[in-house]
Amino acid sequence: MAATDVIVNDETGVGEINKYDFRTETHSVFKARKGLDEDIVRQISALKNEPKWMLDFRLHALKVFFSKPMPKWGGEINLDFQDIYYYIKPTEQQGRTWDDVPAEIKDTFEKLGIPEAERKYLSGVKAQFESEVIYGSLKEDLAEKGVIFTDTDTAVREYPELLREHFGKIIPTEDNKFAALNSAVWSGGSFIYVPKGVKIDFPLQAYFRINEENMGQFERTLIIVDEGAQVHYVEGCTAPMYTSESLHSAVVEVIVKRNGRCRYTTIQNWANNIYNLVTKRAYAYGDAVMEWVDGNLGSQLTMKYPAVHMMEPGARGEILSIAFANKGQHQDAGAKLVHQAPNTTGQIISKSISKNGGRASYRGLARVEKGAVGSKCSVVCDALILDDASRSDTYPYIEVLEQDVSIGHEASVSRIGEEQLFYLTSRGMSEAEASTMIVNGFIEPLVKELPMEYAVELNRLIQLQMEGSVG
Amino acid sequence: MSETLEIIDLFVEVEGKPILRGVTLTIRRGETHALMGPNGSGKSTLGLVLMGHPKYTVTSGDILLNGQSILEASPDERARAGLFLAFQRPVAIPGVKMADFLRHAATNVRNPERKEGEDLMPMKEFRQELRAKMAQLKMDPDFARRYVNDGFSGGEMKRAEILQLAMLQPKFAILDETDSGLDADAVRLASQSIAEIGGAKMGLLIITHHDKLLEHNPPQYTHVIMGGRIVETGGRELADELHRNGYQRVRDEHPEAAAMNDTNTKPEAVTA
Numbered sequence: 001m002a003a004t005d006v007i008v009n010d011e012t013g014v015g016e017i018n019k020y021d022f023r024t025e026t027h028s029v030f031k032a033r034k035g036l037d038e039d040i041v042r043q044i045s046a047l048k049n050e051p052k053w054m055l056d057f058r059l060h061a062l063k064v065f066f067s068k069p070m071p072k073w074g075g076e077i078n079l080d081f082q083d084i085y086y087y088i089k090p091t092e093q094q095g096r097t098w099d100d101v102p103a104e105i106k107d108t109f110e111k112l113g114i115p116e117a118e119r120k121y122l123s124g125v126k127a128q129f130e131s132e133v134i135y136g137s138l139k140e141d142l143a144e145k146g147v148i149f150t151d152t153d154t155a156v157r158e159y160p161e162l163l164r165e166h167f168g169k170i171i172p173t174e175d176n177k178f179a180a181l182n183s184a185v186w187s188g189g190s191f192i193y194v195p196k197g198v199k200i201d202f203p204l205q206a207y208f209r210i211n212e213e214n215m216g217q218f219e220r221t222l223i224i225v226d227e228g229a230q231v232h233y234v235e236g237c238t239a240p241m242y243t244s245e246s247l248h249s250a251v252v253e254v255i256v257k258r259n260g261r262c263r264y265t266t267i268q269n270w271a272n273n274i275y276n277l278v279t280k281r282a283y284a285y286g287d288a289v290m291e292w293v294d295g296n297l298g299s300q301l302t303m304k305y306p307a308v309h310m311m312e313p314g315a316r317g318e319i320l321s322i323a324f325a326n327k328g329q330h331q332d333a334g335a336k337l338v339h340q341a342p343n344t345t346g347q348i349i350s351k352s353i354s355k356n357g358g359r360a361s362y363r364g365l366a367r368v369e370k371g372a373v374g375s376k377c378s379v380v381c382d383a384l385i386l387d388d389a390s391r392s393d394t395y396p397y398i399e400v401l402e403q404d405v406s407i408g409h410e411a412s413v414s415r416i417g418e419e420q421l422f423y424l425t426s427r428g429m430s431e432a433e434a435s436t437m438i439v440n441g442f443i444e445p446l447v448k449e450l451p452m453e454y455a456v457e458l459n460r461l462i463q464l465q466m467e468g469s470v471g
Numbered sequence: 472m473s474e475t476l477e478i479i480d481l482f483v484e485v486e487g488k489p490i491l492r493g494v495t496l497t498i499r500r501g502e503t504h505a506l507m508g509p510n511g512s513g514k515s516t517l518g519l520v521l522m523g524h525p526k527y528t529v530t531s532g533d534i535l536l537n538g539q540s541i542l543e544a545s546p547d548e549r550a551r552a553g554l555f556l557a558f559q560r561p562v563a564i565p566g567v568k569m570a571d572f573l574r575h576a577a578t579n580v581r582n583p584e585r586k587e588g589e590d591l592m593p594m595k596e597f598r599q600e601l602r603a604k605m606a607q608l609k610m611d612p613d614f615a616r617r618y619v620n621d622g623f624s625g626g627e628m629k630r631a632e633i634l635q636l637a638m639l640q641p642k643f644a645i646l647d648e649t650d651s652g653l654d655a656d657a658v659r660l661a662s663q664s665i666a667e668i669g670g671a672k673m674g675l676l677i678i679t680h681h682d683k684l685l686e687h688n689p690p691q692y693t694h695v696i697m698g699g700r701i702v703e704t705g706g707r708e709l710a711d712e713l714h715r716n717g718y719q720r721v722r723d724e725h726p727e728a729a730a731m732n733d734t735n736t737k738p739e740a741v742t743a
Contacts, residue, residue, distance in 0.1 A: 418525065419562045425546040426522045426556055427572070427635065428579030433587040434547075437575065441566025441618065463588070 020238035061183030075301040155191035170253035189219030199230040210239035254282035270298035287314035307336035310344035325358030334363035350381035354390035481532035492699035508696035511736035551583035553642030564619040625652035637668040698731025
């Protein structure tokens with residue numbers, strides 16, 4: 001199919017400026033009927049030729065999902081679970097080169113800039129379209145060093161022991177309703193293993209694309225960073241805008257062993273009809289460092305609180321969270337730090353912006369377990385509200401079960417001030433340009449932590465959100 | 472034809488309280504005017520209203536830039552038309568680097584038709600110019616990497632304002648107490664700097680309590696504002712006299728304006 005089959009969506013009136021908002025005409029290989037029950041789960045498992053243990057894992061998770069009530073906190077979830085496609089297989093098999101990928105899907109990712117980024121600065125790429133990873137690459141020298149970067153379905157077949165040792169151990173099925181849902185119907189996602197002492201210089205990137213209306217995407221990611229190893233994993237996600245809701249519910253588990261280092265960066269830019277309900281948790285062992293950089297700009301409702309459990313002395317957890325809530329959006333984002341061993345260090349920095357009636361909430365936990373003496377934990381959350389219609393809330397939970405620890409919490413809420421706007425406009429900036437400048441300044445301390453390419457991307461997305469901000 | 476900034480019988484209120492009560496003043500490009508007056512006389516208000524601060528309402532009168540009324544123009548349109556206000560108390564913009572801010576400002580002022588998102592002036596050209604201007608003002612190059620007015624000392628803020636004046640080269644500039652909070656040496660440096668960056672080519676309205684800032688920028692005219700009206704206009708010698716003797720003589724000669732001024736400075740009044 002040719003590039004002309006990609007339809008720019010202008011129903012939303014933003015088709016011209018939002019390069020992510022386009023639909024791809026595809027011919028999926030297999031599309032399960034809408035709805036969720038045991039048959040669907042069995043069908044997904046059978047299509048993937050899974051071992052019995054995985055089918056059992058899924059069926060158990062389905063029961064847990066149905067048995068758990070909807071969360072009564074966070075955002076409002078008005079979702080009909082029977083009106084969603086739980087599995088769509090877009091292609092027969094995963095491509096090893098972009099030429100192996102069907103033209104219309106390749107074109108989709110070209111538009112999103114993935115092959116170009118891959119050529120310029122990435123160590124490897126996974127591209128997921130609907131339920132399956134349709135393209136995967138990894139630099140040869142890394143493969144030779146024993147690095148594994150594959151989709152999780154392949155890992156079930158090819159690395160069963162390594163996968164089973166950790167799969168569902170960091171985030172058990174029973175953890176929450178949406179972790180259970182993912183466990184029942186998961187498909188795709190990344191499986192990464194970085195062997196002892198191997199340091200990967202350039203990021204590994206995964207890109208998730210939802211194309212179909214009423215789609216549910218449930219990727220499952222597991223990252224194991226062995227002793228002294230190092231990796232930066234980046235994920236991006238987009239979808240076209242539809243009038244009815246779609247669901248994205250991922251589970252991400254990360255293990256960073258002694259002296260290892262993992263940075264996990266997310267730039268979430270889902271369309272504003274998507275519920276983004278994700279569970280992310282990492283275990284960091286002795287002197288290991290785990291960093292989450294979590295940017296939430298899209299979705300209708302996001303509920304996501306990346307966690308670091310510091311399991312052994314010297315472990316370090318850092319979470320940077322950026323949320324932008326525009327019209328019709330609720331970003332219930334945050335972070336969790338759990339100090340389970342002595343002399344561990346944790347830091348949360350959260351910056352949220354709300355605009356045009358958007359709602360941004362910070363929800364976070366800082367917990368020091370008994371025995372975690374000498375631990376340090378610092379939480380800073382700042383909110384910027386751009387107009388009177390918008391809202392910001394802070395829900396910080398602090399649980400300290402040990403003496404001799406250091407806990408810091410600071411929070412601020414500010415509005416774009418008339419004096420700041422006047423100062424900038426008196427220097428020739430239009431009001432819109434001045435607002436954008438103030439917002440970019442607000443998140444600058446976080447953006448400067450990102451590699452240049454992602455900092456540019458994030459600034460561009462903020463720019464997009466700010467366009468037309470002044471009536 | 473000389474360029475002019477004309478203030479015609481201007482009445483201004485803030486939150487319903489009258490502050491300016493009929494100010495008339497014409498500045499030609501190339502002239503320097505000193506504006507002096509006691510606290511609460513309306514000096515800063517005049518600067519802010521010329522720049523288009525949304526809090527101030529013009530109830531009658533007009534402001535003309537080269538014959539065109541700018542009352543309806545937004546602050547950015549006024550800046551692009553060649554007007555500049557050096558703030559008495561500039562606000563901080565955390566996270567925005569001086570260099571980025573100046574590059575946006577300079578681009579917009581030099582290319583008044585520019586829309587948001589269109590190209591900025593070339594980085595190389597901008598950097599060279601900024602470096603040269605900062606060297607001229609004896610400023611540390613690191614200054615360009617700091618966030619706008621964030622954590623600046625009083626002196627640094629005033630120097631940052633002068634740097635902006637140097638980069639933007641406006642047709643008309645109002646300097647609102649660019650000497651306040653500075654020690655004698657710093658004021659002398661500021662005065663020198665304004666002269667060096669070509670202050671004499673602009674039309675300058677220098678609002679000040681002292682004569683030090685005027686040292687290198689001798690005014691052709693000195694105006695005394697009291698109770699929201701210009702009550703006296705003279706030459707350089709008037710500035711010297713006021714600096715030496717204060718405002719008592721002027722108060723005695725204009726009891727009505729003095730009484731009005733006292734009303735403005737009562738605790739419940741808005742300070743102007």
